[in-house]
Amino acid sequence: MVLERVPLASSGRNEAWLRDFLLRHPEALPAAEIDPAYANPIPVCRELATPAGPMDALFVNRHGALTIVECKLWRNPQARREVVGQILDYAKELARWHYEDLQREVSRSLRRGGNALFNLVADRAPDVDEAVFVDAVGRNLRSGRFLLLVAGDGIREGTEGIVQFMHGHSGMRFAFGLVEMAGYELPGGQLLVQPRVLARTVAVERTVVRIVDAIAPAAGGLGETADSDTEIDADPGDLPAPVRRRDPAAIEADRRFWEQFVRGLRLDDPSQPPPRRKGVGWARYELSTTDAWITAYRARSLDLLGTYADFRGESGARLYAAIEAERPDVDAILSAAWPGSVPEWGETAPHSKWIALRLRVPGDWSDEEQARHAAWLAAAGNAFVNALRPRIQRILSELRGV
Numbered sequence: 033m034v035l036e037r038v039p040l041a042s043s044g045r046n047e048a049w050l051r052d053f054l055l056r057h058p059e060a061l062p063a064a065e066i067d068p069a070y071a072n073p074i075p076v077c078r079e080l081a082t083p084a085g086p087m088d089a090l091f092v093n094r095h096g097a098l099t100i101v102e103c104k105l106w107r108n109p110q111a112r113r114e115v116v117g118q119i120l121d122y123a124k125e126l127a128r129w130h131y132e133d134l135q136r137e138v139s140r141s142l143r144r145g146g147n148a149l150f151n152l153v154a155d156r157a158p159d160v161d162e163a164v165f166v167d168a169v170g171r172n173l174r175s176g177r178f179l180l181l182v183a184g185d186g187i188r189e190g191t192e193g194i195v196q197f198m199h200g201h202s203g204m205r206f207a208f209g210l211v212e213m214a215g216y217e218l219p220g221g222q223l224l225v226q227p228r229v230l231a232r233t234v235a236v237e238r239t240v241v242r243i244v245d246a247i248a249p250a251a252g253g254l255g256e257t258a259d260s261d262t263e264i265d266a267d268p269g270d271l272p273a274p275v276r277r278r279d280p281a282a283i284e285a286d287r288r289f290w291e292q293f294v295r296g297l298r299l300d301d302p303s304q305p306p307p308r309r310k311g312v313g314w315a316r317y318e319l320s321t322t323d324a325w326i327t328a329y330r331a332r333s334l335d336l337l338g339t340y341a342d343f344r345g346e347s348g349a350r351l352y353a354a355i356e357a358e359r360p361d362v363d364a365i366l367s368a369a370w371p372g373s374v375p376e377w378g379e380t381a382p383h384s385k386w387i388a389l390r391l392r393v394p395g396d397w398s399d400e401e402q403a404r405h406a407a408w409l410a411a412a413g414n415a416f417v418n419a420l421r422p423r424i425q426r427i428l429s430e431l432r433g434v
Contacts, residue, residue: 037214037215038223039105039215040105045105046105047088047103047184048103050105050183056075058074058091060213061073061091061181062211062228062229067207072093074092074156075091076152077089077141079141080141081141084122085121087100087102088102090138092149092153094160096167098169098178100126101183102119102180102181102183104183104184115184116182119180119182126176127176130303131173132301133422135147135300136300136301139300140418145298147302150165177206180207181209182209182211183213185213210230211229287312289330293409299414299417300414301417301422304317304421305318307413310327313329313331314327314328316328319420320424323344324341324348324352325341325342326340326342326413327340336392337405337408337409338390338391339388339389340386340388341420343385348383352385354423355424355427356377358423361419362375362419362420363375365418366416366419369411369414369415374389375388375389376389376390
């Protein structure tokens, strides 16, 4: 019986359909044929957020080998060049990440807490050691060692030109493959999809450059503020503005609240240190520089909760400006922290700038209400860490030429 070849881009199918098909059927990816190190890929997630945009699909195997897949139902040769350039951009961004960055973004994408990436692998391979797996993924990220697969139908000609295009993108240890997903119609209307490897990096000369971890705190900036028995009691634009509070019972209640808050806090980014109580009414998350930090606070006299990022000094102002250039993406992450969250951006002086979320909480601060306070502060703090920490690390690396 001769099967009729049918284009995948028919009957309502599109690139999203192909992406979801491969996530459901990872065995259709000829990863081992291109490089045995990437055999048996396990689906991780779709639309993983990166600074270069959301990648179509991410896979990993039990050995920590990462496969990035970009799907394209080909229409013209220019589109082929664009999709190859795009997947290379994703790889370059991932090569800047640590394991914690990848874990954070996978957890956000899947909306799962904990080490979501490892847990996906452990579900398929329970004998995998978590520490060994984390170390392997971390090494692959640092060295830029990935399998990049461009999958689509109708790839007929021009593959040599695409491989030549990649010669100008050396610097990582990636393997690359062009995979044609040929569709055939079966009796009864079912679809048979046959993968074919059309090009792979056996023909690509690659320069290997080791990417070194080199994110260090920025020089200068403001030092750590000394602890004090004060309560932050002002609008974000004026923070921090301490007001002395002498009620011992209130101070003790506040101490218990923040201790319980820190104990129960679960962040998507496992490398972010938990916040530390700095005085009555507030706690601080340290970031990768002394020029910026995140503060969570409760102001009882104003019926107000808040979380804000503070940028101080000339270096802090430069960080703020670079982050403000990505404001739509930052706002999207912060707005998702809690229903009705609206990020605010402002400054109290040329070299004192801030980004804030606030929540009005009128009424008696009962135990039930304080549990709501903790939930809101946890969601807001997690969102600020997710939005700012990787950006600050990337910006600092770029400033140092890493």
